[in-house]
Amino acid sequence: MRRTFILLWTLCLLCLAAVPLAHADALKPRVIVFVHGLHGDRETWRAANGAYWPQMIQTDPHFRNSDVVVAQYPTPSSHGQYSTQQLSEILYRSLQSQHVFDHREIVFLAHSLGGLLTEEMLLNHPDVAARTRFIVSYATPHEGSFVASLAKIYDSDPLLTDLSDNNDNNFLIDLEQKWRGTPSAVRIHRYCAFETQDTAAGEGIGRYLHAHTRVVSFYSATYGCDVDTPPQKIDADHIGIVKPVSRTADAYTFFARVYHNNPVLDTVELTRDNRVSGLTVECNKTNTASDLQVPVALDPTLHEQLLWASAEFVDTDKVHDDAQPTVTKTDPIGVAHIAYSFKGQGKSLLIVGCPTGRASILVHFHIRGQVPLNE
Template structure:
């Protein structure tokens, strides 16, 4: 009797899990075919890739049909003004028959994406993965890290929608009656050494993200409602490797990836895609060059002379507000930007020339020594110029060394990367530091 009951439960479970693809193991797209809802325009810089879960398909997992689903809604969303291309990947996943395991699916889909050259064609690639599809994406990106680390840099974010990072108890039951190895791969992590290895690899990938470009960002979403009598992926199985607190939505395992526009899940994902497009997850970085009157770049090893003229060109990794001060060896600071000479700033900028007019130049003083330019930038908010200028320009003993000490206390250490050897000719050096939306750059200009 217990065996008969177990078999009945398994059959019911497989029928319900078939709802990952609305109860169909094949769709109009075919088992291994992709679904591209609309051709993106030339302005599309970001590709959003949907990946379905076990027993799903590229179309009906995410909606009712080819005209009414999440990929179609996103591709036609006017809020993104044609910036997004959308692709939904498909692979075979049958209730009872055998098929590819998670690793094999990940390898096949990765080859498909690389053959399409998506990691080079698009500035950003974003994955939206449902259920087991999240495990496939994790494995895919670990493989990409090993085979094409430069391409991995294009993957900006992954949304794990009801992904069983810790396995699924119901998969333990399904593995009894199904020949599909995907169920075995999703068994509970405590007794699933393969899933343990997959998760360890994923955690290592997250730890290896560079601090200045911490991609891919990982976001986790889980369901709060049961699917029939079962809670397919509870909160406790979704919380591995998330950059934000896992977010709950009032939906079951199937409906959570079938939103309408302005639905909670749709808005949650859309808001974070917009932040990717805006560069909000990247630390602000600023670089500088000194240029001559003809706009040629002055090399850092060039020996400059007192009274020599130059312009300062600034480049930021994303639009920012700037404050630029110049200091002499006596500790006196003057504001170069914004100013009558340097120019004014009404909107955030990614590039600046100081002075603003190409006919104007800055000039080194006539005393031998080192002059210093400090560049402060913020991509989060406009700098409070009156307060900042009053504080920084206040006369202090000991030159401008105090300013580096104050910045270091705030985590912005701009100590020189290496000290100049004794007797070396005076040269130009650039030392920068950044934390999130704040950055500072010190330009030391030695002259004879």
């Protein structure tokens, strides 16, 4: 009962603290969501020189088609009470209150635990996953962390169990298996960056350390990530990896490169025609078909989908074409199934012999596709 009360109270605080985006009509087509890691907060993204990553993106004209949201969720410095599953739901409710899911496209920039929370949230909310284009994870321990295994000896925080590098870490095993087995998740690109420096003992995650230690190994940080984009090396420790001092820093340029390799897409609708010519009919005869299959080329790179199709007779000569062809159904792969029938003319006193009739069928394919927006 006490845990339920705390969870509800936390959700209320997050909703009050959230700064809502503009009205849905004024939202930009894409939103970039910053998700901090263990013991993090809004200051996770601020460098020693004061540079604040979310603000740098907000003022960068290369990201003018995107809103920026800095997510928050409760992760106290010691003795936390929430599991990863619980925090992923708290994260979802917080982002929902900030109208993040009203955007056409969502991308996540996540640090450490934040990457795992994001993946868990998307698995539990397929409607959000359907809008998500990609995740860029910085030092996310997909295979766990030795530091978390050490820390759980001293701290009862359930997050440390979920983040440990033990071979029997059921949370991480199940998360990856579910991710690879869920169609809405598989289509989401996962890009990764890794730290190259050890983290010193100190505040935050460093409170568990007695010496310089690599918090998340290269293998853990890059496991399960897209293979067509090499993981990015960041010359920083686990804390500094998400604190770029300028727009030329590796952490910043890596995200910018991934972003522009996956441009914002604008949905457009268009009509593409295909003509079936050479249909003939003998005098006083009927040419009929119940399933004439007419294809149209769809461009998979533009995510084109066939919505519906219509058909008409054109270029008719010496035929009776009172009834127009009918599209009985369409296939998603881009095929219209057409039923048609037309009759040839009879003999005429003015024409010697019995003429052959001719007709063509023009099919109008109505297609929805996506084209990149220029930024």
